[in-house]
Amino acid sequence: xxxxxxxxxxxxxxxxxxxxxxxxxxxxxxxxxxxxxxxxxxxxxxxxxxxxxxxxxxxxxxxxxxxxxxxxxxxxxxxxxxxxxxxxxxxxxxxxxxxxxxxxxxxxxxxxxxxxxxxxxxxxxxxxxxxxxxxxxxxxxxxxxxxxxxxxxxxxxxxxxxxxxxxxxxxxxxxxxxxxxxxxxxxxxxxxxxxxxxxxxxxxxxxxxxxxxxxxxxxxxxxxxxx
Ligand code: NI
Ligand code: MN
Numbered sequence: 001x002x003x004x005x006x007x008x009x010x011x012x013x014x015x016x017x018x019x020x021x022x023x024x025x026x027x028x029x030x031x032x033x034x035x036x037x038x039x040x041x042x043x044x045x046x047x048x049x050x051x052x053x054x055x056x057x058x059x060x061x062x063x064x065x066x067x068x069x070x071x072x073x074x075x076x077x078x079x080x081x082x083x084x085x086x087x088x089x090x091x092x093x094x095x096x097x098x099x100x101x102x103x104x105x106x107x108x109x110x111x112x113x114x115x116x117x118x119x120x121x122x123x124x125x126x127x128x129x130x131x132x133x134x135x136x137x138x139x140x141x142x143x144x145x146x147x148x149x150x151x152x153x154x155x156x157x158x159x160x161x162x163x164x165x166x167x168x169x170x171x172x173x174x175x176x177x178x179x180x181x182x183x184x185x186x187x188x189x190x191x192x193x194x195x196x197x198x199x200x201x202x203x204x205x206x207x208x209x210x211x212x213x214x215x216x217x218x219x220x221x222x223x224x225x226x227x
Pocket of ligand 2: 051053054140166189
């Protein structure tokens with residue numbers, strides 16, 4: 001059984017078969033993070049894009065733990081120059097089988113430059129197939145109708161940004177939920193700063209009134225078992 005842990009904003013850990021996969025490890029400077037980056041271990045790190053609120057502590061954690069960074073070519077290239085030893089560059093639309101399961105990068109409509117301005121390629125979403133379950137993390141993105149394609153193989157969990165301003169807000173995320181048809185949607189990228197404040201309970205009511213999808217609202221530090 002795979003277990004998700006939410007660290008606030010868009011930071012997640014996925015534990016499966018003895019592997020810990022971090023996604024967008026933003027601890028330092030994340031007002032919602034319940035733990036410090038130094039307390040985090042990982043065997044893999046998946047980075048959706050290069051913005052500081054996602055790139056975060058990637059290099060520190062990767063160097064300390066030896067975790068393998070999985071991301072697009074430009075992000076991997078940049079992080080290797082910062083001393084990250086283990087990495088697997090990928091391209092959008094491409095998938096790869098890792099010891100824990102399959103990872104595919106999907107498109108996202110957003111930007112992707114590093115905090116120092118370096119070009120980070122194009123932003124991604126992530127489709128994971130682990131222990132027979134399928135999880136989609138949309139990353140930072142606008143709504144796009146091809147989400148219906150991403151949902152075609154069936155989704156157990158979809159992580160969707162609802163913060164508005166920089167990404168989809170709750171109205172568009174509710175449309176995304178319709179297109180994706182996941183069993184469970186979990187909102188992310190909200191309430192980190194005042195500009196991202198949203199009512200997750202209202203989002204839950206909106207989605208559950210319109211679809212068969214259930215919405216699970218996680219507080220930072222909460223876990224969710226993907227059954
Ligand atoms: Ni971003
Ligand atoms: Mn962001």
